[in-house]
Amino acid sequence: MILASTANDLFWMARYVERAESIARTLAAAGRISAIPQVTGEETNEWSSALAAAAQLNAFVETGKEPNEIEVFNYLAFDESNPSSIKSCLTQARHNARSVRPALTTETWEAINTAYLDFKKYEKAGHSLRAHQEFLRWVLDVSLRVSGTAFRNMLRDERYWFSRLGFYIERADNTARIMDVKYHVLLPEHSEVGGSLDYYQWSSILRSVSALTAYHWVYRQSLKPWLIADLLILREEMPRSLASCYQNIAMFLDEIARAYGKQGPAQRAARTTHSRLRNTRTEDVFHKGLHEFLTEFLADNNKLGAVIAEQYNLA
Amino acid sequence: MGKAAFDEMNGFGGEVRAAYSQLKAWLDDTPAELLEQRRLEAEALFRRFGITFAVYGQKDAEERLIPFDLIPRVLTASEWKILEDGLTQRVQAINALINDLYGKAEILKAGIVPEELIFANEAFRPEMIGVKVPGGVPVPIAGIDIVRVDAEKFYVLEDNARTPSGVSYMLDNREATHLLFPDLMARSKVRPVERYPDELLAVLESLAPPSASSDPTIAVLTPGSYNSAFYEHSFLADKLGVELVEGRDLFVRDDIVYMRTTQGPKRVDVIYRRVDDDFLDPLTFRPDSMLGVPGLFSSYRAGNVTLANAVGTGIADDKAIYSYMPEIVKFYTGEEPMLHNVPTYRCREDEALKYVLDHLPELVVKEVHGSGGYGMLVGPASTKKEIAEFEKKLKSDPDNFIAQPTLALSTCPAFVDGGIAPRHVDLRPFVLTGSKGTRIVPGGLTRVAMKAGSLVVNSSQGGGTKDTWVVED
Amino acid sequence: MHLKLRHSTRYTYDTPVRGIIQILRLTPRPHDAQHVIKWRIDVDQDATLKSSEDSFGNIVHTFWAEGPLETLTITVEGEVQTEDSNGVLRGTPERLPLGLFLRETRLTMPDDKIRDFAAKTAKSAPVLDALHALMGAIHKRMKFDTEATSVATTAAEAFKAKHGVCQDFAHVFISAARTLQIPARYVSGYLRESGGKEEYEAGHGWAEAWVPDLGWIGFDPANDTCPTDAYIRIACGLDYLDAGPVRGVRTGIATEKLDVEIQVTQGSNQ
Structure with missing residues (x-):
């Protein structure tokens, strides 16, 4: 048993750090694809896609700014008025961490606190491509350190489990969103006409979830859109896939249920989603419609967060 | 000097x-x-x-x-x-x-x-x-x-x-x-x-x-992480091995204080509180306090x-x-x-006030309710102008001050x-x-x-x- | 006078609230001129109601109700037999030192205007005369206006604006009396007004001040009178915050609608 607010802070700390990482990966992928000459000039704007993947497109449009590299990068990385910017995420994560300082190991706290203190350096670094890349690498590094110190040192009790739940729910959300933004280039009919543009789009999706190498290891063939969907949705061995996230979510919820001697709606909901992902084939996904499938998943995932909050008095 | x-x-x-x-x-x-x-x-x-x-x-x-x-x-x-x-x-x-x-x-x-x-x-x-x-x-x-x-x-x-x-x-x-x-x-x-x-x-x-078991539940109550001393609150909870709580983590039912946990309410017996009196309970003290626990004082009066x-x-x-x-x-x-x-002149007493007013450049004058070094005059380290200004304050409300030799x-x-x-x-x-x-x-x-x-x-x-x-x- | 009271407070929430905790000061103590025949408080939801006494000697009920709640009604019904004692209060337990009632509180903090007003009004009259003069002068100066102030209005603000409700009149009186070194306190209760009016939207509030040899005496500057047998005295304190009928907190995000009905009628027996 821990304070409900402690569980809540740990849950959200992990979510925010994971969100910061996801935004960093999205920005990196967008930077890469927009640097390729034949891609630019098309009507699709990578920077708008990046905003959409971070669920910030509407909010950005409202600012009236031009969706170009500098503006979008600023907005997603440094803008404090954007609650999902990397800066806001790390600030929030640090605020959550500070509130539950005793529940964290010194290493985890230091990883978050140091990130918060070092952030200013990168804000001042300006907008060279190199500065951007360096910043994004640093964000990934922060996330790695936070996660890694927790994984290596945290006592395996509810504190750890609640933070992992936040981590995987956020991760599932991000993966689904990244696919959903570009679902149209993943549709089978698209591959018939697939030119080099599509190839870049496909590899961009994989890069956003750092799965390009994994793809080749798993399938040993060139990029096929339905295989990308298969990898990111159904393959449990792929750590950012929806199936892998739900394998973990179900497992950590079971740990909590065992410790508390009580199953509840959260366990049931997670198990349902998990077995559905297990029993689904790629064809089924496309038969149902990829966009529809992802939309439904995002809603369920979101709802699970609320069910967990309700069941364990978070919030 | x-x-x-x-x-x-x-x-x-x-x-x-x-x-x-x-x-x-x-x-x-x-x-x-x-x-x-x-x-x-x-x-x-x-x-x-x-x-x-x-x-x-x-x-x-x-x-x-x-x-x-x-x-x-x-x-x-x-x-x-x-x-x-x-x-x-x-x-x-x-x-x-x-x-x-x-x-x-x-x-x-x-x-x-x-x-x-x-x-x-x-x-x-x-x-x-x-x-x-x-x-x-x-x-x-x-x-x-x-x-x-x-x-x-x-x-x-x-x-x-x-x-x-x-x-x-x-x-x-x-x-x-x-x-x-x-x-x-x-x-x-x-x-x-x-x-x-x-x-x-x-x-x-x-x-x-008396209602607590031999292993009472203790918590440190903090106004929150924006408080100037939050580090200390968190440090103490950690070293004591007890929960660090904010007002919103606690609630009162039937004159008993509970904390909200992931497994439901848990009774709290002792609160090491770092929240000021004024903010402890909006039902008894400042009604606009968001830091406190409604009903806490009633539980306290009841000895729980x-x-x-x-x-x-x-x-x-x-x-x-x-x-x-x-x-x-x-x-x-x-x-x-x-x-x-330290010998202390109470400015509320006429004779003391007279002495203090005559000797401001040598004295330290403090507000009776003040703390943190605010609102005080260190005579020997002050300019004539500062002393004159302080003198006005002192004269208008002598009860509010004491003075001590530097x-x-x-x-x-x-x-x-x-x-x-x-x-x-x-x-x-x-x-x-x-x-x-x-x-x-x-x-x-x-x-x-x-x-x-x-x-x-x-x-x-x-x-x-x-x-x-x-x-x- | 035989007085019957019925006071119902109904809260309606636009979204159900998770829980409510309230402290009620709605039960009178008897004193020499007020005999409590019967008195009860009802809450229409499952709730625990616990009775205790505060430092001022007021009878306090604390209640907790678990949500979800869409409405909540608190009903007070009682009967008292009162006598006119010209405002002189006798037979109450007085446990607090008199000196405490000279304390300035946030709501009764005097400013220079109140200080001057008190000094000029009282001149060097004996305490009782000074208090009557204060009551009269406040009643003359301030206009009764239910729209102009709120529960958080201070004496100084109301005095400057020259209007307010009974609570503001009482606060100004208390503030002024204390500047004259006269112990004073706030009293909450009910009033049956003459002239056939029986229904009210709010309870009443007045002041008490301490006069050597006589003890506590009530002054109602809103009506320019000392309390009579038409008054039901419920609770007292340094200001409204100590003596007001209800202080509460609810959990959940909801907007509340409040309906208050108060009836003070004269009983037919006796």
């Missing part, structure tokens, strides 16, 4: 005092560059651990470090004995005073303290009248500010019975000295302070209400939860009450007070601007009182004015801290 101050290392300019001989030898052997390097290490360490505090009214400086001065302050065991006995006596008197003021008020009936000083004071809480404090100790945690003027003489400058803070710095400073100067620590016979959290836990447990410190203890911190402390100690203990008070606070060697120089210091020992008596860990928080000649040691005004050693004679 007045006469030269007593230096705890060099006395009044003679030989190095025995207490400091070892430290002095070490200082002579240690190059300034090494100290500078260690100073930077210490700063990085403190920042990395998040040992910061927030300064009120300062934008953009959400969290600042309190400067840590590397050079420990040394007190001998026999000096400490004087302090320990005197502090024990004083804090027992303070506890008796609080119990009496909210009980039979015998001290008022005896005419020792004028009743209007008590009743007009906002820190005196009528809601507490007749309330039996669980455990019978209203002030389990006291911080008494001590200054020194020569080899023998210590004065009490201020009593803090409300919510004394700073103990985390005492412990962190010791930790830092261990890390930075392990050799020095190893060869000096310094009495440990590390057991403070255990002592505090034992005190809090001993004061649990212990608050440490009790509600209404701040009355003992009042500087006008302070001026009566010698009589208060005598009244409750029947003994002569062992620690001296003490030549002792100095200790400090590492400043790349060299060693004397700086003025004070000392706040932390005095714990449980159902089984009073305990004080040997040492306390030494605050040091980092500016040459300055007497203002408050951290809110740029003061620093030092590790404080009690060594065997």
Whole structure:
């Protein structure tokens, strides 16, 4: 048993750090694809896609700014008025961490606190491509350190489990969103006409979830859109896939249920989603419609967060 | 300025005092560059651990470090004995005073303290009248500010019975000295302070209400992570091994306090609260408080939860009450007070006011309810204009002020601007009182004015801290 | 006078609230001129109601109700037999030192205007005369206006604006009396007005001040009179915050609608 607010802070700390990482990966992928000459000039704007993947497109449009590299990068990385910017995420994560300082190991706290203190350096670094890349690498590094110190040192009790739940729910959300933004280039009919543009789009999706190498290891063939969907949705061995996230979510919820001697709606909901992902084939996904499938998943995932909050008095 | 101050290392300019001989030898052997390097290490360490505090009214400086001065302050065991006995006596008197003021008020009936000083004071809480404090100790945690003027003489400058803070710095400073100067620590016979959290836990447990089990549930109540002392709250909860809660983590049902946990409500028996009286319970105190727990006071009155410190203890911190402390100690203990008070002029008394107005340039004038070094005049360090302005304030509301002669606070060697120089210091020992008596860990928080000649040691005004050693004679 | 009271407070929430905790000061103590025949408080939801006494000697009920709640009604019904004592209060337990009632509180903090007003009005008259003069002068100066102030309005603000409700009149009186070193306090209760009016939207509030040899005496500056047998005295304190009928907190995000109905009628027997 821990304070409900402690569980809540740990849950959200992990979510925010994971969100910061996801935004960093999205920005990196967008930077890469927009640097390729034949891609630019098309009507699709990578920077708008990046905003959409971070669920910030509407909010950005409202600012009236031009969706170009500098503006979008600023907005997603440094803008404090954007609650999902990397800066806001790390600030929030640090605020959550500070509130539950005793529940964290010194290493985890230091990883978050140091990130918060070092952030200013990168804000001042300006907008060279190199500065951007360096910043994004640093964000990934922060996330790695936070996660890694927790994984290596945290006592395996509810504190750890609640933070992992936040981590995987956020991760599932991000993966689904990244696919959903570009679902149209993943549709089978698209591959018939697939030119080099599509190839870049496909590899961009994989890069956003750092799965390009994994793809080749798993399938040993060139990029096929339905295989990308298969990898990111159904393959449990792929750590950012929806199936892998739900394998973990179900497992950590079971740990909590065992410790508390009580199953509840959260366990049931997670198990349902998990077995559905297990029993689904790629064809089924496309038969149902990829966009529809992802939309439904995002809603369920979101709802699970609320069910967990309700069941364990978070919030 | 007045006469030269007593230096705890060099006395009044003679030989190095025995207490400091070892430290002095070490200082002579240690190059300034090494100290500078260690100073930077210490700063990085403190920042990395998040040992910061927030300064009120300062934008953009959400969290600042309190400067840590590397050079420990040394007190001998026999000096400490004087302090320990005197502090024990004083804090027992303070506890008796609080119990009496909210009980039979015998001290008022005896005419020792004028009743209007008590009743007009906002820190005196009528809601507490007749309330039996669980455990019978209203002030389990006291911080008494001590200054020194020569080899023998210590004065009490201020009593803090409300919510004394700073103990985390005492412990962190010791930790830092261990890390930075392990050799020095190893060869000096310094009495440990590390057991403070255990002592505090034992005190809090001993004061649990009768309804609690033998293993009472204790929590530290903080106003939240934006509070200036949040680090300390979180530090203490961690060291005590208890939950750190905010008002929203607690609720009251049927006069019982619970905390919200992932498995439902859990009853709380003792709350070490670091939230001010005014904000504790919006149903009894300030209705607009968002930091408190609705119904907490009702549960407290019913004897179902212990608050440490009790509600209404701040009355003992009042500087006008302070001026009566010698009589208060005598009244409750029947003994002569062992620690001296600084002579104090109560401006509410005509004769005293006249004297104070005639001597402003030599005196320190303080607001009776003030703290943190705000709203005071340090005569010798003020310009004519500042004195004239203060005089107006004083004349318009003399009841609100007391005045004291400017003490030549002792100095200790400090590492400043790349060299060693004397700086003025004070000392706040932390005095714990449980159902089984009073305990004080040997040492306390030494605050040091980092500016040459300055007497203002408050951290809110740029003061620093030092590790404080009690060594065997 | 035989007085019957019915006071119902109904809260309606636009979204159900999770829980409610309230402290009620709605039960009178008897005194020499007020005999409590019967009195009860009802809450229409499952709730625990616990009775206790505060430092001022007021009878306090604390209640907790678990949500979800869409409405909540608190009903007070009682009967008292009162006598006109010209405002002189006798037979109440007085446990607090008189000196405490000289304390300035946030709501009664005097400003220079109130200080001057008190000094000029009282001149050097004996205490009782000074208090009557204060009551009369406040009644003359301030206009009764239910729209102009709120529960958080201070004496100084109301005095400057020259209007307010009974609570503001009482606060000004208390503030002024204390500047004259006369102990004073706030009293909450009910009033049956003459002239056939029986229904009210709010309870009443007035002041009491301490006069040597006589003790506590009631003054109602809103009506320029000392309390009569038409008054039901419920609770007292340093200001409205100590003595007001209800203080509460609810959990959950909801907007509340409040309907208060108060009936004070004269009983037919006796």
